[in-house]
Amino acid sequence: MRKTDDKMILIVLVLVALGLAALVGGSPVSLADDPPASNKPGVSPAAEGAPSPQTPDEPPSGEVQERAVPRMAPGVTLFQPMVPAATTPPPLPGQFVIQTMVKQTYLTAVNGGGKTTDVIHTDATGIGSWERFKLLAVDPVNRQYAIQTVSGNYVTAVNGGGLSGPAVLPGSQTTDVLHTDATQIRSWETFRFGLDLPFWNFIQTFRGNYLTAVGGGGKTTDALHTDAVKVDNWERLRVWKCGDLGSGYQYAIHAPDGVLFAYGGGGRVATVVDIFRSGAIGVLTDYNLRPNPFDDNWERFRLIQQGDGSYALQTSDGINYVTAIRGGGLSSGTMAWDNLVTDRTQVQAWEKFRFVDQGNCSYAIQTVSGYYLGKTNAAPGTALGVFSTNISDIKYAIKFRLVMFF
Incomplete structure (x- = not known):
């Protein structure tokens, strides 16, 4: 046994010696999974005078990089805002129209979109398909949305905003401050929607500038700028x-x-007698004449759709709902009890309303009994409620318009 053990030790020592010799000599050990020589790290072709291979994310030599956003080299982390999302963000329900404050005209995407010149007009007095836009929720927490035209394209603020008129491109070509031909959502297609004065919106570009309706609207050329800072x-x-x-x-x-x-x-x-024409539900006709105290949040109503397609209107306290007493059918309220109250905490029949789309971005509001909201027959200033709930013919119903809180 001892001789056998000595032989085994001798064999092991020989093998170890051979391995050390291979390492000292620098001879690589061939492995079955070793990559071909052409794929191994070595001297770059450029160092040997050969043209350098182009990496997949690198633009060809001399190409102008789109929007001057640096491309990310492999292994290098750079901030590139709002690269195209893997999936299109979800749209908000329905559509939206954008109206100017001064001229009360609407924004029109000429031809329904797909343009880089003569892109947006601000002179429309009616609402057609070219005036309707979808909003896609890119980052709803920060109120950032993409604006989609009826053609399916997205609105682009060229250069991310900051332009006061048509820009001149290389080759003496001109481009509007907005385009409507984008097919992907990137930073320039992202806009922030906010509230300024009560009931009025602003639209902010990616660079932080504001969208301006030149002249307050009513224009077909040089209609919009994107350089406002307030x-x-x-x-x-x-x-x-x-x-x-x-x-x-x-x-x-x-x-x-x-x-x-x-x-x-x-x-x-x-009803509250010290508020002009107001009860549990009031109408603020002039913000400067608002009740004191007054909270702007009182104007917020959350519409919660019910299983039958109707809506419950939750008030801003997050607890109560609007109720049509008797389910509607009353010409006015009384000094002790309005015909629309806001003290109920559960949704039952009287808390259900239908918003009947009129096809022009307005709605008639119908109670569960089938009556519509209309003008009250109470004398102004008597605080007997601001609406009747007994209009049977929709032609005479009040037509309401809604602004979403983003």
Whole structure:
């Protein structure tokens, strides 16, 4: 046994010695999975005078990189805002139209989109398909949306904003400050929607500038700029809701003479005699004449769709709902009890309303009994409620317009 053990030790020592010799000599050991020599690291072809191979993400020599955004080299982390998403962000329900404050005209995507010149007009007085836009929620927490035209293209703020008129491109070509031909959503196709004065929106470009309706609207050339650094009347817009209202979204509900509010944010049944023409539900006709105290949040109503397609209107306190007493059919309220109250905490039949789309971005509101909201027959200033709930012919119903709170 001892001789056998000595032989085994001798064999092991010989093998170890051979391995050390291979390492010292630098001879590589051939492995079955070793990559071909052409794929191994070595001297770059450029160092030997050969043309350097182009990496997949590297632009060809002399190519102008789109929007001057640096491309990311392999292994290098750079901030490139809003690269195209792997999936298209979800759209908000329905469509929207954008109205100027000064001229009360609408923005039109000429030809429904797909243009780089003569892109947007601001002179429309009616609403057609070219005036309707979809909003896609890129980052709803920060109120950032892409604006999609009827053609399916996206609105682009050239250079991310900051332009005061048509820009001149190389070759003496001109381009508008907005395009409507984008097919992907990147940073320049992202806009922030916000509120300025009560009930008025602003639209902010990626660079932080504001969209301006030149002259307050009413233009077919040089209609929009993207270089404003503060919001004034030309930057104030109203983004009206059209079509599907979705469920769970908050809206301001506009009557022809003002915006609705739930006094105290909800929880009321009686009219309040010190508020002009107001009860549990009021209409604010002039912000400068608002009640004191007053909270702008009182104008927020959350529309919660029910299983039958109707809506419950939750007040801003997040607890109460609007109720049509007796399910509608009343010409006015009384000094002790309004015909629309806001003290109920559960949705039953009287808390259900239908928003009947009129096809022009306005709605009639119908109670569960089939009656519509209309003008009250109470004398102004008597505080007997602001609406009747007994209109049987939709032709005479009040037509409401809605602004979504982004």
